[in-house]
Amino acid sequence: EAQVTQNPRYLITVTGKKLTVTCSQNMNHEYMSWYRQDPGLGLRQIYYSMNVEVTDKGDVPEGYKVSRKEKRNFPLILESPSPNQTSLYFCASSLYGSSGNTIYFGEGSWLTVV
């Protein structure tokens, strides 16, 4: 089954404690991306990657890092989480360049930073 898998789905952590949210896709997609969603602000893109070893900043990259060492994985790293990073996070992937650019989303990761 084609899917984008994120882990953990739910996490409560403390300010300053580094954490990583993993994302994996099994569709051999070139394009992967991270979004955060906050009430009243919609989906905002954090980082995206058009292929292995290629990453670019989205609209709200501050406080986050990503890496794309292999095609299927695109982890989101919070080196020193702060309470304003409490949010719902989505990972997504797409077969870039194909007709339509359909994006597949993961189920989301609820992150709370206290």
Next chain:
Amino acid sequence: DAKTTQPTSMDCAEGRAANLPCNHSTISGNEYVYWYRQIHSQGPQYIIHGLKNNETNEMASLIITEDRKSSTLILPHATLRDTAVYYCIGGARNTPLVFGKGTRLSVIA
């Protein structure tokens, strides 16, 4: 990416057609119109997309005006499970899609 404008919210009676409008007057010739929906904090789900012709699939129909400045997503027989936020996005094939705030559709029994 083309800027899109959608109503903040809409209601639709169950069993009736839901017609969701979207304005994209600045869309360029190589930009598609995509529709996604998000059901209560789940990951957004692809619905349909088109360039200039009308499109139909098992979920919905997409009607694009001849000048491509606006489009309408049609859910032919809305059910309670269609209650969601619907996003209209304009974007070229090889650029990241930018999600706006969408339209919150409430299907009412």
